[in-house]
Amino acid sequence: MNSSNSALRARNLHFSFGDAPALIGVDLDLEWGKVTAIAGPNGAGKSTLIEILAGVRKAARGTVDRKDDVALVVQRVTTPDALPLTVQDVVTMGTWGDQSGRARKIGAAERKARVSEALARVQLTEHALSPFNALSGGQRQRALLAQGIARRARIFLLDEPAAGLDLESRQRTRAMLAAEAARGAAVACVSHDEESIAAADYVVKLIGGRRVS
Numbered sequence: 001m002n003s004s005n006s007a008l009r010a011r012n013l014h015f016s017f018g019d020a021p022a023l024i025g026v027d028l029d030l031e032w033g034k035v036t037a038i039a040g041p042n043g044a045g046k047s048t049l050i051e052i053l054a055g056v057r058k059a060a061r062g063t064v065d066r067k068d069d070v071a072l073v074v075q076r077v078t079t080p081d082a083l084p085l086t087v088q089d090v091v092t093m094g095t096w097g098d099q100s101g102r103a104r105k106i107g108a109a110e111r112k113a114r115v116s117e118a119l120a121r122v123q124l125t126e127h128a129l130s131p132f133n134a135l136s137g138g139q140r141q142r143a144l145l146a147q148g149i150a151r152r153a154r155i156f157l158l159d160e161p162a163a164g165l166d167l168e169s170r171q172r173t174r175a176m177l178a179a180e181a182a183r184g185a186a187v188a189c190v191s192h193d194e195e196s197i198a199a200a201d202y203v204v205k206l207i208g209g210r211r212v213s
Contacts, residue, residue: 006067007032007155007186008053013062015048015209022048023059024209030155030186035177037200038190044206046190047159053188054157066155071148073141073158087135087143088128091115094150118146122176138165138173145176155186162193174199 008030015023022045030036030053038046051057053064054072071094095111106114119125122142127135132143141161148156156177162170174196181187181201188204191197205212 005031006065008067008070008188009065010053011063013049013052013059013064015045015052015057015060021209023052023206026062026206026209026211028053028204028211030188031202032154032186033181033184034186034201035181035199036186036188036202036204037197038188038204038206039192039197040206045209046206049206050157050159050188050190068154069151070155070157071145071151071153073144073148073156073161085132086129087124087132087139088115088119090132090143091118091128091146091150094118094147094153114150114152115146118149121149121179122146123172137163138169142173142176145180149180154184156180156188158187158189160191161189162191162196170196 006029010026010028013023013026014021026045026049028049038049040046048057050072052059054070055064055066056072092111092115095106095114116125119128122145124139124142124146127139132140135143141158145156145158158177161173161177165173170193177187177189178199189196197203
């Protein structure tokens, strides 16, 4: 990869769960306009890596340099039934502020336009007023992707976006991620799906917490 075009640059990442190492000296670059698949067997450290890249988990050693705002799309997400959020509500949250807590100075009209555009890009417009918890797993991931789009994030990190999806849904998800990369975003996804791995611009393979060729 061309490090001068890196949207995100990680160097010498180490992490352990107790005495069990999960990542050992991992280097990684994510490029603007490219899709990177993070592959490897179960327990290889893939989800731990994506969480460290997103900033929701801190590496024991190493550095992560992010050039723009990050949207993290997790594998499974629920909200309490007592908090009846619609899909539109979830996507609108993306316009409230960035990860540093700085408020987005946008008006109601721009907020509405961002949410509408984001829902259309992930093909969830018709589900805008549906309860978020009523969506399928794949649809929830698309709603979180839309949240990042509405926030104007330019780095998208996804943990197993193809998990539990049928063939058509996996193909739709791949197409959406490719479309975001075509718009200039840097996209990385943890994946066991062979077609998604084959379709990626780059593949980062982990085995036993180490990056291998």
